[in-house]
Amino acid sequence: MLVVKTRNELRDKLNKFDEASDLGLVPTMGALHLGHVSLIKKAVAENQNVVVSIFVNPTQFNNPDDLKKYPKTLETDVSLISAISENIIIFAPSVDEIYHKNVIHKNYDFAGLDNVMEGKFRDNHFNGVGTIVEELFRLITPKRAYFGQKDFQQLRIIQKLTEVQQIPVEIIGCEIVRENHGLAMSSRNERLSNGTRLKAAFIYKTLKTAKQKFGTESVVNVKDWVSNEFEKNKDFQLEYFEITDVETLTPAKNKINTIKYRAFIAAYTEKIRLIDNLALN
Numbered sequence: 001m002l003v004v005k006t007r008n009e010l011r012d013k014l015n016k017f018d019e020a021s022d023l024g025l026v027p028t029m030g031a032l033h034l035g036h037v038s039l040i041k042k043a044v045a046e047n048q049n050v051v052v053s054i055f056v057n058p059t060q061f062n063n064p065d066d067l068k069k070y071p072k073t074l075e076t077d078v079s080l081i082s083a084i085s086e087n088i089i090i091f092a093p094s095v096d097e098i099y100h101k102n103v104i105h106k107n108y109d110f111a112g113l114d115n116v117m118e119g120k121f122r123d124n125h126f127n128g129v130g131t132i133v134e135e136l137f138r139l140i141t142p143k144r145a146y147f148g149q150k151d152f153q154q155l156r157i158i159q160k161l162t163e164v165q166q167i168p169v170e171i172i173g174c175e176i177v178r179e180n181h182g183l184a185m186s187s188r189n190e191r192l193s194n195g196t197r198l199k200a201a202f203i204y205k206t207l208k209t210a211k212q213k214f215g216t217e218s219v220v221n222v223k224d225w226v227s228n229e230f231e232k233n234k235d236f237q238l239e240y241f242e243i244t245d246v247e248t249l250t251p252a253k254n255k256i257n258t259i260k261y262r263a264f265i266a267a268y269t270e271k272i273r274l275i276d277n278l279a280l281n
Helices: 007-015 034-046 064-069 074-084 095-099 125-140 149-164 187-191 194-199 201-214 219-232
Strands: 002-004 023-028 049-054 089-091 144-148 170-174 237-245 261-269 272-279
Touching (some): 007 089, 023 034, 034 049, 034 170, 049 074, 049 125, 125 149, 149 272, 201 261, 219 237, 219 261
Parallel strands (some): 002 089, 023 049, 023 144, 144 170
Antiparallel strands (some): 237 261
16 A cells, blocks of 8 residues: 655655546545545546545634644554555655645635635635645546535535636536444544444434425525424534535525525534534425
């Protein structure tokens, strides 16, 4: 298993690839779980060569404490990746290697995709995401890049990034991988107590019932019902529940038959923030 930590090392390895071969990229922040595994396996199946980046990006954290507590498990991550394929290149740079001691984000125009939900509650989060993803795309120049739909708003932001910055990479959105009881897999789940981790199935259960209600009830009624469910469940604190147009992420007021909608949720439990989403139609 090849782990490289500098740009120069990475370029040397990439230059040895046949120019005609497809290159896939799976950007991660490490603390890998089965959701990441599914992305990496898909990348391996669809490309001759694959790079997995492992980098905890400081510019996308609006909460310094959250950055400090984010799990760093490089040795375990490498073992997990090597079990998929020994031919994958792992790029695990330092913060200085990426930012050259100038740890600031760029500012992007994401056409309003960043003004709601995560963008509303996490200042400059998506500018930070865009900064590191653009850097990786330009450094690695993959043909395809793989992202999970658990961060669906991020997926749409990255699609917009490639359009605005004219980066020729195909963005592949992959299905959410869930734990047996329904909780969307996330590196943050490891910080939950065992009991709360099981209780967190409440989030997905709420989304599924909201989807059922969306078929027959108004947007306002569905949102009110979700808020009431969280008010009754003292283990979780709802940050937001939103129903949006899938393409523009514009919050819905009334249902229009020709538009596809998705429900998004963010909630806290044990001071840990969890997010999830579900297609509604």
